[in-house]
Amino acid sequence: xxxxxxxxxxxxxxxxxxxxxxxxxxxxxxxxxxxxxxxxxxxxxxxxxxxxxxxxxxxxxxxxxxxxxxxxxxxxxxxxxxxxxxxxxxxxxxxxxxxxxxxxxxxxxxxxxxxxxxxxxxxxxxxxxxxxxxxxxxxxxxxxxxxxxxxxxxxxxxxxxxxxxxxxxxxxxxxxxxxxxxxxxxxxxxxxxxxxxxxxxxxxxxxxxxxxxxxxxxxxxxxxxxxxxxxxxxxxxxxxxxxxxxxxxxxxxxx
Amino acid sequence: xxxxxxxxxxxxxxxxxxxxxxxxxxxxxxxxxxxxxxxxxxxxxxxxxxxxxxxxxxxxxxxxxxxxxxxxxxxxxxxxxxxxxxxxxxxxxxxxxxxxxxxxxxxxxxxxxxxxxxxxxxxxxxxxxxxxxxxxxxxxxxxxxxxxxxxxxxxxxxxxxxxxxxxxxxxxxxxxxxxxxxxxxxxxxxxxxxxxxxxxxxxxxxxxxxxxxxxxxxxxxxxxxxxxxxxxxxxxxxxxxxxxxxxxxxxxxxx
Numbered sequence: 001x002x003x004x005x006x007x008x009x010x011x012x013x014x015x016x017x018x019x020x021x022x023x024x025x026x027x028x029x030x031x032x033x034x035x036x037x038x039x040x041x042x043x044x045x046x047x048x049x050x051x052x053x054x055x056x057x058x059x060x061x062x063x064x065x066x067x068x069x070x071x072x073x074x075x076x077x078x079x080x081x082x083x084x085x086x087x088x089x090x091x092x093x094x095x096x097x098x099x100x101x102x103x104x105x106x107x108x109x110x111x112x113x114x115x116x117x118x119x120x121x122x123x124x125x126x127x128x129x130x131x132x133x134x135x136x137x138x139x140x141x142x143x144x145x146x147x148x149x150x151x152x153x154x155x156x157x158x159x160x161x162x163x164x165x166x167x168x169x170x171x172x173x174x175x176x177x178x179x180x181x182x183x184x185x186x187x188x189x190x191x192x193x194x195x196x197x198x199x200x201x202x203x204x205x206x207x208x209x210x211x212x213x214x215x216x217x218x219x220x221x222x223x224x225x226x227x228x229x230x231x232x233x234x235x236x237x238x239x240x241x242x243x244x245x246x247x248x249x250x251x252x253x254x255x
Numbered sequence: 256x257x258x259x260x261x262x263x264x265x266x267x268x269x270x271x272x273x274x275x276x277x278x279x280x281x282x283x284x285x286x287x288x289x290x291x292x293x294x295x296x297x298x299x300x301x302x303x304x305x306x307x308x309x310x311x312x313x314x315x316x317x318x319x320x321x322x323x324x325x326x327x328x329x330x331x332x333x334x335x336x337x338x339x340x341x342x343x344x345x346x347x348x349x350x351x352x353x354x355x356x357x358x359x360x361x362x363x364x365x366x367x368x369x370x371x372x373x374x375x376x377x378x379x380x381x382x383x384x385x386x387x388x389x390x391x392x393x394x395x396x397x398x399x400x401x402x403x404x405x406x407x408x409x410x411x412x413x414x415x416x417x418x419x420x421x422x423x424x425x426x427x428x429x430x431x432x433x434x435x436x437x438x439x440x441x442x443x444x445x446x447x448x449x450x451x452x453x454x455x456x457x458x459x460x461x462x463x464x465x466x467x468x469x470x471x472x473x474x475x476x477x478x479x480x481x482x483x484x485x486x487x488x489x490x491x492x493x494x495x496x497x498x499x500x501x502x503x504x505x506x507x508x509x510x
Binding site for chain 2: 135136139140141157172174185187190191194205206208228229230231232233234235236237238241
């Protein structure tokens with residue numbers, strides 16, 4: 001399946017694709033990274049998310065790189081951004097371009113061990129979700145919440161304004177993680193998920209995080225985690241046999 | 256993935272494809288069906304297979320339609336063919352072109368109820384395997400044993416002499432069938448199977464037979480059985496993002 005670019009007609013779709021190619025996601029994320037380092041941006045923990053007060057440039061780049069979402073506040077001159085734990089930890093730990101304080105009055109940033117413990121305490125599945133999130137982000141996929149589609153994440157090959165998401169992601173893990181290892185255990189769950197995602201033209205992508213016996217006491221464990229990736233698609237016996245005919249016909253036509 | 260036609264070079268591959276198209280499998284199976292009816296062919300039960308003594312024409316058509324395999328015998332003038340339970344029951348029950356006796360001396364063919372009971376008693380998984388086999392055959396796929404690849408069946412879009420098989424099939428079923436419902440329960444089994452099949456360029460096709468509470472006491476239950484089909488493929492984040500670039504480049508080149 002090729003990416004489905006957004007646009008009201010073929011030309012608009014082609015333009016969206018051309019724009020995306022001119023400005024690859026890796027470049028946008030690098031720009032965001034530099035800008036956050038230069039502005040010495042600090043976020044702070046707020047329940048199950050991280051809040052940022054940012055300038056116009058950072059605001060623009062966060063939006064272009066698809067991190068977080070704006071929060072409505074009364075102070076119109078200082079727009080606020082809200083990041084999920086995975087997004088915040090990625091900027092902080094993997095890209096090293098964001099500091100995170102305990103709260104908005106605090107001035108001594110948390111180290112990555114402290115953050116890891118906090119996030120884990122608020123969200124038990126955080127270690128495996130973070131591994132999955134960072135794995136996809138590092139390969140330049142745009143990763144957003146999949147809550148709307150009954151998935152953990154949805155994945156785009158570029159900005160969601162330009163392209164539809166291709167995959168709905170479910171994160172699975174081995175024995176210890178009872179929230180994650182009970183998923184897709186029975187085939188009726190697989191049917192439900194593929195049908196639901198198929199209805200919104202997405203493919204089910206299963207990321208199985210193998211912890212290889214490593215504990216999750218510190219973010220260092222991430223290096224030991226490995227990921228197995230599978231897509232699961234409904235199969236149509238007639239459609240698949242048509243390929244044979246289509247290919248043969250096009251061959252007959254050209255040669 | 257398009258069918259991979261067999262041949263030592265591109266031209267030979269194209270020829271194999273053109274031949275296959277000229278003579279579709281549905282036509283070959285119809286010819287076999289008429290020929291078996293006309294010759295009033297009878298097979299007989301022999302352990303876990305069905306044996307046939309056939310004439311040259313039927314021999315040729317069985318081979319072309321990919322049913323069974325020849326058996327070496329001392330009588331050279333009467334070649335023998337051996338069919339699996341699924342193949343024999345398909346010719347007998349679905350295509351109604353084969354009679355099956357209890358043994359080679361018997362002259363009163365078994366009815367389909369009797370055959371069903373015999374086959375079920377020899378092979379507990381027969382009802383679900385037969386449902387899967389006949390489902391694929393009716394859609395004109397060629398279905399052979401997948402034992403060589405750790406699968407139940409392998410599936411070809413035409414004769415195995417012309418094309419490589421595209422799928423390795425595993426049959427699963429709901430609760431009652433303990434041999435079939437314990438399969439692919441853990442993700443490590445999914446990894447093993449997709450890797451093994453991937454190594455021989457096949458995709459894992461899972462056929463989940465839902466018995467919808469129907470008993471398997473008679474072949475009439477087959478009408479109540481439904482099938483859900485999924486393919487499971489390993490996913491490569493880099494390769495999949497390349498599609499974006501490839502598609503855009505070809506667009507840039509042509510428009």
